Amino acid sequence: MTSPQRPMPPTIPSDDRGLAYGDGLFETMRVRRGRVPLLQRHLDRLLLGCRRLGISAPSRDTLIRHVEDAIESLGNEGIVKLMLTRGSGGHGYRPDRCQPRCITYTHPLADPGGDRARTGAVIQLCKTRIGRSPATAGLKHLGRLEQVLAAMELRDDVDEGLMLDELDHVIEGTRSNLFLAGDDRLLTPVLDFSGVAGVMRGWVIDAASQLGMTVEESAVSLDDLANADEIFLTNSVIGIWPVVRIRGLDWDSGRGSMTSRLVTALDEEVGAWGD
Numbered sequence: 499m500t501s502p503q504r505p506m507p508p509t510i511p512s513d514d515r516g517l518a519y520g521d522g523l524f525e526t527m528r529v530r531r532g533r534v535p536l537l538q539r540h541l542d543r544l545l546l547g548c549r550r551l552g553i554s555a556p557s558r559d560t561l562i563r564h565v566e567d568a569i570e571s572l573g574n575e576g577i578v579k580l581m582l583t584r585g586s587g588g589h590g591y592r593p594d595r596c597q598p599r600c601i602t603y604t605h606p607l608a609d610p611g612g613d614r615a616r617t618g619a620v621i622q623l624c625k626t627r628i629g630r631s632p633a634t635a636g637l638k639h640l641g642r643l644e645q646v647l648a649a650m651e652l653r654d655d656v657d658e659g660l661m662l663d664e665l666d667h668v669i670e671g672t673r674s675n676l677f678l679a680g681d682d683r684l685l686t687p688v689l690d691f692s693g694v695a696g697v698m699r700g701w702v703i704d705a706a707s708q709l710g711m712t713v714e715e716s717a718v719s720l721d722d723l724a725n726a727d728e729i730f731l732t733n734s735v736i737g738i739w740p741v742v743r744i745r746g747l748d749w750d751s752g753r754g755s756m757t758s759r760l761v762t763a764l765d766e767e768v769g770a771w772g773d
Contacts, residue, residue, distance in 0.1 A: 516583025618742030
């Protein structure tokens with residue numbers, strides 16, 4: 499018996515503004531047991547980004563159908579990437595009469611990162627800086643060249659890299675958000691000028707408040723990193739990764755109690771993330 503053939507992906511016009519200018523947004527979603535556990539948070543962020551960029555967003559139901567169709571072609575476990583471009587229209591940078599275009603892409607989950615969730619991640623500091631841009635700060639927009647360059651710096655024996663801005667503030671990882679923890683207090687970089695407001699970051703902030711932890715969004719310096727009791731990274735694919743060592747900075751530790759409490763809370767809500 500032959501396996502069903504996956505449909506051919508649609509052709510993307512060469513004048514699509516997402517391709518030409520990075521004019522669009524995207525969501526990378528973990529599929530577990532045939533569903534996206536944080537789907538509504540992903541859609542909330544995507545629709546907020548559309549409002550900020552002035553993109554005529556499809557309805558929430560339309561976006562859900564795109565995700566469900568992608569999951570059906572993928573199976574029970576893996577990754578769905580949903581891209582929403584402004585579409586085609588206009589000459590040069592100024593858009594004109596554009597219709598948004600949804601593009602989905604799926605792939606297997608090559609590395610769920612479950613071992614790092616248990617044993618911890620080794621990270622490094624990247625030389626590539628992340629630019630300050632209040633107009634797009636917090637958005638998961640298609641312009642990711644800084645992250646591409648930073649990811650190319652990563653050594654084979656590290657799991658993630660941290661990016662700083664030109665003021666030496668630590669902003670985020672190449673694909674993750676950063677938290678420092680200690681004394682029932684979480685500190686995460688403020689994202690008013692750069693960085694991505696991650697879906698898992700938002701979940702952690704809400705969960706931490708429910709667990710009685712104080713959460714502060716503020717500028718984070720290298721000294722803050724060096725003096726942190728616990729450090730962990732988050733994104734909606736890996737979940738929560740405790741950091742055990744930072745190459746290039748004199749810091750190492752084990753998985754701390756606050757990180758463990760949040761990992762347990764995540765496991766209780768959606769199941770063990772690394773399974």
